[in-house]
Amino acid sequence: MTNDLLGRHRAVLPDWLALYYEEPLEITHGEGRHVWDAQGNRYLDFFGGILTTMTAHALPEVTKAVTEQAGRIIHSSTLYLNRPMVELAERIAQLSGIPDARVFFTTSGTEANDTALLLATAYRRSNTILAMRNSYHGRSFSAVGITGNSGWSPTSLSPLQTLYVHGGVRTRGPFASLSDDAYIAACVEDLKDLLGHTRAPAALIAEPVQGVGGFTAPPDGLYAAFREVLHERGILWIADEVQTGWGRTGEHFWGWQAHGRNGPPDIMTFAKGIGNGMSIGGVVARSEIMNCLDSNSISTFGGTQITMAAGLANLTYLLEHDLQGNARRVGGLLIERLRAVAAQVPAVREVRGRGLMIGIEITKPGTDEADPLTAAAVQEAAREGGLLIGKGGGHNTSSLRVAPPLSLNVAEAEEGAAILENALRSIR
Structure with missing residues (x-):
């Protein structure tokens, strides 16, 4: 069904309308910090519809x-x-x-x-x-x-x-x-x-x-x-x-x-x-x-x-619910966790950001040269592990973007960091 929808997408929508992943996802529903695709796979969402699902999916007060x-x-x-x-x-x-x-x-x-x-x-x-x-x-x-x-x-x-x-x-x-x-x-x-x-x-x-x-x-x-x-x-x-x-x-x-x-x-x-x-x-x-x-x-x-x-x-x-304070506390923990991982991965040039707005820049090891193919491979590996993240960057889109809903809790931050660690280590 996803392949059929992808074909229909390509037939009627512009070629420049970007899609993530070699096999694009159809996201059917979400709750809290998680979403599900049309095959029933569950993902921890660390991109929130490009920072748009700011508080949580299906937040009862908003719905x-x-x-x-x-x-x-x-x-x-x-x-x-x-x-x-x-x-x-x-x-x-x-x-x-x-x-x-x-x-x-x-x-x-x-x-x-x-x-x-x-x-x-x-x-x-x-x-x-x-x-x-x-x-x-x-x-x-x-x-x-x-x-x-x-x-x-x-x-x-x-x-x-x-x-x-x-x-x-x-x-x-x-x-x-x-x-x-x-x-x-x-x-x-x-x-x-x-x-x-x-x-x-x-x-x-x-x-x-x-x-x-x-x-x-x-x-x-x-x-x-x-x-x-x-x-x-x-x-x-x-x-x-x-x-x-x-x-x-x-x-x-x-x-x-x-x-x-x-x-x-x-x-x-x-x-x-x-x-x-x-x-x-x-x-x-x-x-x-x-x-x-x-x-x-x-x-x-x-x-x-x-x-x-x-x-x-x-x-x-x-x-x-002081989600700004939550972004400061949980985001601070997440950034430090990712920096500790990145120190062991030569392809990571920098982990930067503040709160729940975190960038991971991927370059060819030992250089400042962008490596968009490796960044895309990390994004694919994270998806395979059950985590959705974004991409960006002014140097051939070689930065990974992490921006979960602001209600992210510590356990979910740890879960996402562990998936990202595995994805980053898979490129070594």
């Missing part, structure tokens, strides 16, 4: 909220007052840390980043955007135009002029050998030099931890230092929190808070985990930025009642 809302009304558009949308916007505005915040809901992170770019360019009257090397911001025409990862940017055409900045990947590039303080200073000087050769950009957009890029990150404080330079010139800072938001990094609720000595970003985008699988994205910005557009707009499906009900229930569960 109940969705069911009850569906029994009342599913959708009416933003042309009518919408109580769940207002309630979720109020909570997100307060949590964002942005003063006098306004919230606009979309259906995806791509659309959220597209909206942020529209706001920044309209507010600043500039179509020049600063972005980070190795970055990813979505699949729309404008988003791929600012993506700094060639594997996810299928066209060089763009409505924007994009300039790429150093700093998103700590252990590669011309400044990798420097201390953290010297690294930040060198990146800041590079930014200043870049700004001296261009017209005033609208904004810098940056993921606090690069997601598709392989869970790479700069030293804490880099974006705070960038912010000082940007603020002097009136350039906005957009924090892309699509993958880092809602406590996933453990130490902070938002990724930007690791760089927050100069306050919150001007604009912040979010998506993925807030709906626990329902399609929610959005933008938070200071009111004068959000309100700068001088024409009408709506969002047909952004903020629809059923997704807002899911978001409210999911956010409530996340906060009441």
